Amino acid sequence: MTHxxxxxxxxxxxxxxxESEQNWRRYFSxxxxxxxxxxxxMAMTFMFxxxxxxxxxxxRAELLTPEANVVDRPLYNGLFTMHGTIMIFLWxxxxxxxxxxxxVPLMIGARDMAFPLLNAIAFWILPPAGLLLLSSFLLPxxxxxxxxxxxxxxxxxxxxxxxxxxxxxxxxxxxxxxxxIMGAINFLTTIFWMRAPGMTFFRMPVFxxxxxxxxxxxxxxxxxxxxxxxxxxxxxxxxxxxxxPLENGDPVIYQHLFxxxxxxxxxxxxxxxxxxFAEVLPAFARNPLFGYRSVALATLGIALVSIFVWVHHMFxxxxxxxxxxxxxxxxxxxxxxxxxxxxxxTATIWRSKLHLETPMLFAMGGATMFIFGGITGVMLAATPxxxxxxxxxxxxxxxxxxxxxxxxxxxxxxxxxxxxxITGRMYSEGWGKLHFWLTFIPANITFFSMHPLxxxxxxxxxxxxxxxxxxxxxxxxxxxxxxGASTLPFIANIVGSWLYGPRAVNNxxxxxxxxxxxxxxxxxxxxxxxxxxxxxxxDYGDPKYSVLENSNNRD
Ligand code: HEM
Ligand SMILES: [Cu+2]
Numbered sequence: 001m002t003h004x005x006x007x008x009x010x011x012x013x014x015x016x017x018x019e020s021e022q023n024w025r026r027y028f029s030x031x032x033x034x035x036x037x038x039x040x041x042m043a044m045t046f047m048f049x050x051x052x053x054x055x056x057x058x059x060r061a062e063l064l065t066p067e068a069n070v071v072d073r074p075l076y077n078g079l080f081t082m083h084g085t086i087m088i089f090l091w092x093x094x095x096x097x098x099x100x101x102x103x104v105p106l107m108i109g110a111r112d113m114a115f116p117l118l119n120a121i122a123f124w125i126l127p128p129a130g131l132l133l134l135s136s137f138l139l140p141x142x143x144x145x146x147x148x149x150x151x152x153x154x155x156x157x158x159x160x161x162x163x164x165x166x167x168x169x170x171x172x173x174x175x176x177x178x179x180x181i182m183g184a185i186n187f188l189t190t191i192f193w194m195r196a197p198g199m200t201f202f203r204m205p206v207f208x209x210x211x212x213x214x215x216x217x218x219x220x221x222x223x224x225x226x227x228x229x230x231x232x233x234x235x236x237x238x239x240x241x242x243x244x245p246l247e248n249g250d251p252v253i254y255q256h257l258f259x260x261x262x263x264x265x266x267x268x269x270x271x272x273x274x275x276x277f278a279e280v281l282p283a284f285a286r287n288p289l290f291g292y293r294s295v296a297l298a299t300l301g302i303a304l305v306s307i308f309v310w311v312h313h314m315f316x317x318x319x320x321x322x323x324x325x326x327x328x329x330x331x332x333x334x335x336x337x338x339x340x341x342x343x344x345x346t347a348t349i350w351r352s353k354l355h356l357e358t359p360m361l362f363a364m365g366g367a368t369m370f371i372f373g374g375i376t377g378v379m380l381a382a383t384p385x386x387x388x389x390x391x392x393x394x395x396x397x398x399x400x401x402x403x404x405x406x407x408x409x410x411x412x413x414x415x416x417x418x419x420x421x422i423t424g425r426m427y428s429e430g431w432g433k434l435h436f437w438l439t440f441i442p443a444n445i446t447f448f449s450m451h452p453l454x455x456x457x458x459x460x461x462x463x464x465x466x467x468x469x470x471x472x473x474x475x476x477x478x479x480x481x482x483x484g485a486s487t488l489p490f491i492a493n494i495v496g497s498w499l500y501g502p503r504a505v506n507n508x509x510x511x512x513x514x515x516x517x518x519x520x521x522x523x524x525x526x527x528x529x530x531x532x533x534x535x536x537x538x539d540y541g542d543p544k545y546s547v548l549e550n551s552n553n554r555d
Pocket of ligand 1: 266267312313332334335376377378379381386389391395398399403
């Protein structure tokens, strides 16, 4: 790539060898450097994670007691709607985009993303979209209240007024979707065309395979959601009747379109997490990733199967029996490629000497919790079981094991693992471990409690409940408050270490990825010289390939 002459921002190139502190300002500027954009994504989405977490604290405060006594019902509806929307569309999905932005060009030996300007635009759509969404709290009738799925006809029964919470919700989501589609085009082009010489597909780290698979899903499935949202917007504001049951519209079609995206979306969130496990586990077990090729192909396999399972969210939505049967089977098929992954993680660390630094703790914790969330997923995929627990806290428990205990933990693993690369500083191991235990234990307390609640019949999306459910709810709420507090040592560690941490060497973990051969933080164009790749990924422990580890001795 020879873009340095055309697309360049305010003389960064000249500065790139200077101290990184002098460059902190670039994180607040419009930059086309994929690394700056990556950090911008990650920092911004973390802000939304905090906001989403705050909303969750209010929800759990309300559920401490059977009565509705903290917030009124419309606000409660708004809180869980915004909590879910923010966590999915402004935390996990864009955080993954940010991490991938930072890592993919480095991991494949490229100087930047294929379309740096498009990359910056895709990012800068998000802050206004997110602020727009939040601004709906200020409307006289408050935010959208129909949950993150926004099913019609409920989502169409909104307080009058052209600009209401639902309207804002739809517009924000369309904007976020446009940003994601731009990102998908950019990621796929980059991975297909910008790999360094010798970086064949089967030499790519599994993280890159994960990004590629997840972004393929974005491209294939996201248009269904965007289309559905546009039609919903028409129904809401222009008097059309695509989804209005009393006027010959069909609300179930909306559900199909919604889940055609939003089921694969769970893998758009989860695949990068699996990719993180595939980087961190081998590095701290000093073992090659077990069954690398199978894992890479299983990644693509999971993505493919996930396109054909969406109806498992609609087992109770007037779905004919033949369709329930079919989608029960396809849903269970996901367990096959997923099992390959779980087996590979286990085999990678089997009988190895584990180095239990913070990234490894989070990766092992997250991978283990995924087994639990995956099992409840397969249970839910069984139609007869799902019919009973659909719309109960069992479902809430299931997906929080996956989206929090697995994916958010994987995100923390990634932050600690690549922190030295991104900042050029080391974080504090003691604070990191404290953060891990303060996350892992309370998260399990909180989200485990939801399973018995659901099996006993407690419905989701309610702000008052029968007193028989209070016991587990108190446990869940106390766990949640601890979990909220766990972000404090994290923030202290990240901010403090970034400012005052000891200098990091280029490759503190003696890891094998290309991102570790360049300086920490990397220069504007990533590599002084584009590397020529001659070795497989994850060649830990193979003396034949020890060159990379030694290259660290330069420091
Ligand atoms: C890989 C990571 C996964 C994530 C991030 C995830 C996420 C979610 C989410 C967010 C929901 C709730 C949607 C809602 O109603 O608001 C959900 C429900 C569901 N999940 Fe998962 N899930 C994962 C894995 C699985 C697996 C492996 C299966 C089955 C093989 C599965 C089967 C289901 C089913 C059947 C439901 C619908 C339950 C119901 O509403 O009655 N999930 N999941
Ligand atoms: Cu699903």
